[in-house]
Amino acid sequence: MDTVGDRPEARYPLSALYEAARMYYVDEDNQAQIAAVMKISRPFVSRLLAEARRVGVVRIEVVNPEQHSTDDLAAALRDALGLARVYLAPGDQSARIRGGLAPQVNAALSDMSLEPGDVLLVSSGRTIYELSQGILPRLPGVVIAPTVGGQTEPEPWHQSNELARAVAERSGGVPAFLFTQALPSPEMYASLQRDPSFQRVQRLWEAAKGALVGIGSPPASRQSISRFIPIDDDSLLRSVGDICLNFFDTDGATVQFPGSERMVNTSVDVLRGIPFTVGVAVGADKVPSIASGAKAGFFRRLITDTATATAVLEHLRR
Template identity: 30%
Template sequence: MESSGSAGGGSRLEAAIGDAIAHDATLKVSLASQHYLDGTSKVELARRHGLSRFQVARLLEEARDEGIVRIEIVDPVAAGRDLAPLARRLGVSSVTVAAERPGESARAAIARQVARLLTAQLPEGGRLGVAWSRTLMHLPGALGQLSRADVVQLVGSLSTSGYSTAQSSALAHSLGAHTRGQVWALPTPLIVDSAQVAASLRAMEEVRSTLDAADSLDVATVSIGAWSEGDSTLWARLRPEEQRQAREAGVVAEICGILLGADGAVWHSAMEDRVIGVRPDQLRRARVIAAAPAVGRPDAVLAAARSGLVDDIVLGPELAEQVAALFE
């Protein structure tokens, strides 16, 4: 009999505890709904429920800790601004405007939006191509975890004002750490002194295998350079005579060492034989996300879009307005 009474007492106690927990949860839901949805003050909630202001505050804090209340902060800048009408006019899949956050550079803001698109587009087990630029060097810091994928360096290393060839080649390895896949590095300069030297380098096994790996890219990240001093990383590597010839031929943009005219056509010249990097046909087979940092050169963005080399373009607000103005 004592055993039976003890068991009955235990059941009643468990039931009482269960009722108290349910009442406590119901109270938290009620307080949270009135406070966060209706805007009722903690003082008024205390009066309505016969509690102290401090008890209300404690219960609301517990509601957050227990997941009854979930507060989501949406940064309107984080996703960028999608300009679908402009994308249709350009004939590309998307145009994203990257607004700067406080303390953030324009190039870092563009790289952050490239990272967002890359995270969405890169398939598991895929192959990612990357070309270094002063904008895309900010890419690793903007990335979280990516799908597992191999990484292919699209062009040979180069240096530019304030940046070394080591930083250029390190980008592919840094992205490889994010994707946890094989890295196909390109241990050559972007452009060499002669076609003979370039041919000799392309014949090297490690160079040939990387260039061949670009045949099956799923996604690539590149930068659109305007064809002028300071806007193209290739410009300073060309001889003055080649710079002049390119200008006279109407070149307005450069992507991965590929020179483009205003109509998007690739400019073919002897210079191509000295460049070591991805070919136009290889880029056209991939989903290409392009960063466009050159404010004041909307013609470069238009040429890139017309070339068929890029699918998604990320640019700053000022350049976006300049590109849109081309269609007015």
Template identity: 30%
Template structure:
């Protein structure tokens, strides 16, 4: 039988029928008098030789896909989602929260358990959950309650909002987020009700956490009431660059050097690293170094942030 896949005229005719006139491969096989596998090979040859060029036109105003993929590769991330820059901090927080809500609705599966920390951006996510359907989700806090200054960023408040938005259930953690020393923490963790909730948190399929910055007086961490400017100054001198679930880490993501971490009532860091999908949400210039430390720590494997922050993260990694 004559070899026909090198017949340029036939390749062009096959490609025109398929791409311009929308015939199926079976229909083209009948028209040309060849087998369907031969049609498939002709179409492949058309692409490989440049007879057919496929161009993808992104309808979005800005295409951040290249930068997203770059950061994913640099830090070994599962996914990076970048949103437009906004001039106003409040609007920037809303844009990141919306993107995080969309991602959460995309990946969540029926019966999932979702762990949540504190944070202003994390708090906003529930506002943008729409028509989730019946998923039978359970929400659980990763840490105890923060100070009295801002009740709305209390983890129990946040999971209640998310459970309401998804029509799911929740478990509350009735414990302080921070105690005065490690021994008190150990005793608190022996309490059955507290132990049960934190053990349940280890079963989470998804984690949703904010990324804090100890050098930002306006951060949720400062709003918690557990810290003052003197504390944050000392943390800065010790090399603290950020926190997740009130556990501090340095620029390389190391958490062991900070004694404060031993006073936090919440899920252990190693347990967080075992959760399949850990979503970190953070934006703004003051959070860039904290995000870099979080990426190094491997406490998160999904990042939602804004364009300027993502650019700074990429530049930092390349300079290293």
């Protein structure tokens, strides 16, 4: 007679597992009735039912009643923004980005099918910083590279090399570093174009298979922004956000400002050419940034929550 289980006490006949499960789950007999019919003890019936679930004779599905509406909302936002996919976390996750978006980040990174030697870019910013401190999937041998040069602000989310190192450490990847300022002097910028280490990072940008990038809110509304960004300049007053320090307006057009031609960052054209660029943003202040960033083609996939997704769809309807 066929049996299952890898412990002596668990080697029950498959026929017994099936019979007990059928009477309990299909015929709705109680355990005492099953024991009487099968001529076994009631505790033994309980063990049969537990073993039936363990080995797959019984499969129990727990359905989240909100999942269907979440899937519909994700599909509606995907179509409205012209994206390949939207990963939605339930509710409002703006106060718990680290844990609240972790499942969606894991799903997005899994969809990239990254292998050793592949390149994943990570941007600076508070959102990516929070994610870098949480649980990440294993990415052994994947090269993790920053998308922008260094910034002088003390907050950890401005430290692009440290963010790349943190993501690599938590995922098992290999960090690559960019040893220059995000906005160098004209002399330093000219020197960088001949620097082998900078050229290597540029090649990593161009070869990247994926990118995980935060979507910045309008510059004038931020409490923390790099001091070299002239937020009072007339050009930036019309900016609704940035991705990797590429600022853009409501129509998704790039916003230039004094010094932006020397910015050390992953360019708009490179971002558009990466196969799996995933934008991450939650919160009401990110709504116009998400809508315009998607219009500009800065990302093809989006991680957000249902509260933000609803607000973006309302914004688009208006």
